Amino acid sequence: MAFSGALTLSDLNDFISPSQACIKPVEVAKTSETQGAIKVDNSGSYYEVSQDGLETKLETATISLNDCLACSGCITSAESVLVTLQSQEELYNILQQNKVAIETNDRSTHRTVVVSISPQTRASFAAKYNLTPLQVARKLTWFFKNLGVHMVFDTSFSRDLALLETGREFVSRYRKAVAKGVIKTPNLDGSAPESTTAAGDMELDTPQEVAPKPRKRIVRRGAASDEPAAAVETESAMPMLASACPGWICYAEKTHGYMLPYISETKSPQQIMGSLVKNHFGSLHGLTPNQIYHVCVMPCYDKKLEASRSDFYSDLYQTRDVDCVITSTEVEKMFGEQGLTDMSAFGERDMDLGYNSVIKDPSTGQDQVLVGAAGNASGGFLEYVMQYAARELFGIDGVDVDQALGVEVKTVRNADFKEVTLELPGQPGAEPLLKFAAAYGFRNIQNLVRKVKTGKSPYHFVEVMACPSGCINGGGQLKQDTSIPLKDWIIQVDEQYRNGVMARKPEDNPALAQLYREWLGGVDTPKAKEQLRTGYHAVEQNLVNPLAVKW
CATH class of the missing domain: 3.40.50.1780 (Rossmann fold)
Structure with missing residues (x-):
């Protein structure tokens, strides 16, 4: 039956509202076989009332940003x-x-x-x-x-194909970013380079600097504060962000469209x-x-x-x-x-x-x-691209991120944020040649997005994964025995990921x-x-x- 012509639905679209579609399960601890009643006071707080009249305030179920990132509640009905x-x-x-x-x-x-x-x-x-x-x-x-x-x-x-293509894409972007003045290559004699123009603050090239040619996707800032700092061209956008995680891609497309030029186009x-x-x-x-x-x-x-x-x-x-x-x-x-x-x-x-x-x-x-x-259980994108770029851009062989050979590896803020820096051999303390990062989980992704938007990201490449601990801890993986802490279980699965597999470079x-x-x-x-x-x-x-x- 059709609606009355006097009724109008406005501001509707194909998205399911989180209030209806959120799927996070809430664990309820049962203290006895017989449950009491639920009471709501004037402030809206909920209490469980036992059979003997004892009232226990119930905690409000909370949905964290980590929960929301990989939740299907915000996908379209189609x-x-x-x-x-x-x-x-x-x-x-x-x-x-x-x-x-x-x-x-x-x-x-x-x-x-x-x-x-x-x-x-x-x-x-x-x-x-x-x-x-x-x-x-x-x-x-x-x-x-x-x-x-x-x-x-x-x-x-x-x-292997994805890693090769990602490595090639990064090297191409890096060279174009240098040619356009988006970034500067550190001097190989160890002296400091000229100040680098951050990707978020770069100026558009003039016809005198670069010959006109067809441009790929460009995002240009307007008056809204939620847009990037300047025009961004995909083929030279830095940092390049990994694209293998569909949770991250879905989040970027639906909440931060200005991030899309930075994302690797490799499938x-x-x-x-x-x-x-x-x-x-x-x-x-x-x-x-x-x-x-x-x-x-x-x-x-x-x-x-x-x-x-x-x-x-x-x-x-x-x-x-x-x-x-x-x-x-x-x-x-x-x-x-x-x-x-x-x-x-x-x-x-x-x-x-x-x-x-x-x-x-x-x-x-x-x-x-x-x-x-070789590399981490999310596919080894950071490890391989660093190794590939070091060889192709600077002629440096023997880089191994897993073994921290030729690079400095450190954990920043939490276990799910890692920085990897390629330094000039024999020049400790010199300006790093490349600076990569791995950002897992929503909190780290939010910090990354904020820095990229404001042009303050110090990285050339970032491996981005929605799940804390990465793909090895994906939502579709087998669950551990209840007697095993989640942290220990992830370590066991990670060890099996590497166990019995002979390391071979994609090339x-x-x-x-x-x-x-x-x-x-x-x-x-x-x-x-x-x-x-x-x-x-x-x-x-x-x-x-x-x-x-x-x-």
């Missing part, structure tokens, strides 16, 4: 529908559809099912079931193949894997993208939202690069649904070669060994050079940018409390 379509039930439906297609000999509805597993998921299962990461990879391959999945890959492979490992599977893998096997159903197993629920972005949807084939994201906890739930309880008792199968970071053991030539980039992965040459036609080609880069979009919102709408 996005929420897309996210709910991504579950193990959808995977079951596709597998059942394939079974029927084979039984009826109707290949038109059959789809090749590919599952890509994140290294953080491997680590989570390894810690819980006391297995090695390689055992987990082989057991998950066995599990998914028994369900009817055709291929099982590992996103450590696509992470996340998940979405690069989507490009590989739907385009390269498909072409090798004579399949169109819509004939492949691609599932990613991730440590984070926000990865579902990332997969649903319109940027990663093909209008031509009516399909997404990643059709479905299921989390580590959802995979464990699938075990129970299949009548399996103890992962240690699973069988094992060799992982599929091709897009896997797995090689034959160089010492025996037989057993499989996992390989991957030493022989398959990547072949991919660039045969699939992308080179490093900086239009196709390479189409498949490996993306863009971001400021989203305007005006959240209102639906309960306050006047009729």
